[in-house]
Amino acid sequence: MAEQNFGSRRTVVGAHYGLRDWLSQRITAALMALFTLAVIVQVLLPGEMGYDKWAGIFSRQWMKVLTFVVIVSLLVHVWVGMRDVWMDYVKPVGVRLALQVFTIAWLVGCAGWAIQVLWRL
């Protein structure tokens, strides 16, 4: 019988056991929830909704910084989530690798675009 290697007796050396991914997914989630709240509050502030009000929300410096942090958070969060999905449902290593490469390219491309939009505001 093999020695117990899970729970409190797990040998925690030699490899990652996903704690960092788990934690980064939670922290980025909290940041995005905070961002959501910040946007909702500013949308609900008095004033007619239109281009001026909407673009004004994102042109303030603190909001630009927060949005930038959220874009990077989204990148990390979605990477962990999509990697979990591929690991759970796609077993052939080659297909999984191709999907992971696609995910990274897709996410980095989207993040670059979003930052570009933010940059010129």
Add this chain to the structure above:
Amino acid sequence: MAETLRQRPVYRNIHISQIVAYRLPPAGIVSILHRVSGVLMFLLLPFVIWLFDHSVTSEISYARYAAVFKSGIGVLPGWFMKLVALALIWAYLHHLIAGLRHLWMDATHAVTKEFGHTSAVVTLALSVALTLGLGFKLFF
């Protein structure tokens, strides 16, 4: 003894064709919808950034952003784009509320069967109710 042990039911990995026959508890429904909503938002991410781009860049681009939901874009009519937006609204709300449920459970170790059940029902009810409310605002 060995005879009864051998007759116990065996649960193997669920094949995709068997999914419909499984009755999921509310927490299971919340869990799979968390995944579905996440993948949906991942795939529609370029559309979301396109909307962000056009809504903030200039007044002309803002008008184009608004027109997507009135007169449509390309072959896709406006009402269809509103449906896509509604799907995104649902996905965001479900993912957010189910995520807050996760964070709450992680932080407080609230892992009783009762809490898992009631919080899952609340998650489903709240996300659907908010989606319906915002959908009403979107269409009427």
